[in-house]
Amino acid sequence: QIFSFYHDFYDDLNPYYLASNSLMSPADAKGVMAVAAIDQTKWPTGPQEEFSSQGPTSDGRIKPEISGPDNVASYVYSLYGYSFKGTSASSPHVAGAAALILSNNPSFTVDQVWDTLVTSAVDLGPGGQDLAYGSGRLNLSTIFVDPASVDFGEVIVGSSVEKVITIQNIGSPSLTIDTVAAPLLPYALVSDSCSGKSLALRENCTLKVRFSPSSTGDFNGSLIISSDDPSRGMIPVPLTGKGELWVGLSSPSDQFPISPCAMSNPPLFEWYANASMTRYEMQFSWDPAFLTIPVRVKASGYASGLTSSQWKKVLKLPGSSGGTVYWRLVGTRPDGTENVSNKRCILVASPQPVGIPAIFPVSRNGLPILSWQNQCNIRFKVWFGSDVSFSRKTSLFFHVPDPNVNGGTFTNELTSDQWSKIRNLVGDQPGANVSWYVESWDGLNRYAVTETMSFVLTE
Missing domain, CATH: 2.60.40.10 (Immunoglobulins)
Structure with missing residues (x-):
């Protein structure tokens, strides 16, 4: 249903006083198209008539839906030398436009007629539907794009969703779709049966758009449709979607x-x-x-x-x-x-070898102490040989008491039996050379080895 504002709002103290929330029933009802008024002599740019009420409704909905012309001629008013003013004049123009759309497209649903009116309107005031002009001033176009905007909703990152947009000729013997400009990523135009096509009255064509988010977040894009419609030669179709991780x-x-x-x-x-x-x-x-x-x-x-x-x-x-x-x-x-x-x-991290080991003192008659810097290795094997080829060798095993030690110094005094084996290995004479190195393993049993060291036995 299409309604004026029931009566154009004013009060006794402020004639034609314009206020927000001034809509009255039935124009404020859901499912009703409320029509604002614009003087037809100021039709291209407005402003809205000063007596034409504004939204929002008491429950916060944006009204009106559209604006129509007033200060127009009518048979009755012309008899008395008056022009027809008010939303009582603007509403019949919108109702007549709806009738023309339906007569050209008898299969249209109520929603399609509604969408045709509001999407074809010429925007005035703040961008988009506002509380004074609604979607803008009435405009009968030839082209109908359904839907006028596409919301893909939440789409899982790495997957994709496709939606179809239909373009229909609703008011002319012939409508030519010139081009359809593809949107930027993460949107893509995956099929186009419209570009370069001439549509007869009530004929349609389709576009298929894909949304493929590669990351999370909100994504806004648009599809631009160009045609020879004299009133809507270029139509942007907003695209919205959100990349989401389930x-x-x-x-x-x-x-x-x-x-x-x-x-x-x-x-x-x-x-x-x-x-x-x-x-x-x-x-x-x-x-x-x-x-x-x-x-x-x-x-x-x-x-x-x-x-x-x-x-x-x-x-x-x-x-x-x-x-x-x-x-x-x-x-x-x-x-x-x-x-x-x-x-x-x-x-x-890669396995960490122990730091350069040291042994002191090296007297034949003392018990030497082994020492090295340890980066968390937990098991060690120390090899001793009579030369760098280790043709004759013996080995000792050590374990770190605390496997979580980080950057600590490991020290261990050799036992008399261990030291005796090492001395006998090299001849147990002052001046004998002993070669040695340390193998180590960390908690993952990964292996590392030090360079070969040497020391000389003293008296």
Whole structure:
């Protein structure tokens, strides 16, 4: 239904006083097209007639929907030398326009007639529908674009959604669509049966637009349709959409470093997810594409730790030299459909050799002390030889009491039996040369070795 403002608002003290929230029933009702008035002598630019009421409604809806002309001639008013003014004049113009649209397009629904009127209107005042002019002044165009704007809603990052836009000739024997300018990414025009086509009355063509977000956030774009419609030669079709992750990672952060001293302390893995998710699987791989997934861990809730054995499996994925481990989360809904989070990586440090070892004193009659700087290795093997080729050699084993020691100095006094074996190995004579080096292993059993050192026995 199309209504004027019932009566044009004024009060006794302020004739033609214009106020917001001045709409009256039935023009303020839902499903009713309220029509404002613009003097036809000022039709191109306005302003709105001073007596024409403004929105919003009492419940906050934007009104009016459109503006029509007043101060026009009519048979009755002309008999008495008057012009026809007020929204009582502007509303019949909009009603007549609706009748023309429907007569040319008898299959149109009420919503399509409504959309044709408001989308064809020439915008006045603030951009878009406002509280004075509505969508703008009445304009009968030949072209009808349905929908006039496209909202793709929330789309999961990495997936895509397609929607169809229909262009129809609603008021001319022939309408030519010149070009359709494709939107910018993440939108794409994937099919176009309209560009360069002439449409007969009531004939239509279609466009298909795809939204493919590669990241989260709101994305705005537009499709530009050019035609030979004299009143709407160029029509922008706004495109809106939001990239969303149904499953997203919170912690640890991307590029999370794991030092050799943190091998036994896995971080807490946390994430966020849509409430429809009922179970999760954490996936770890050396492959950023996850074509191979060696470690899978079931999880629930929004956080999970790893057992010691699971964590060791994860840290061993890059190999003995360290490197990158990629991880992600897969969420599953009750119907079995899955959504995959973005990926993050863990940087596993390479194995750290011990610092240059030292031994002192080296008297044949004392018990020497071995010493070296340790970066969290937990097991050591010390080799002694009579020469640098270690053709004759013996070895000693040591373990660090605290595997989490970081940057500490390891010291250990040799026993008399150990020192006796070393002396006998080289002949137990003053001036004898002893070669030696240290092998080490960290918590992942990764190997490192020092350079070869030497010392000379003294008396």
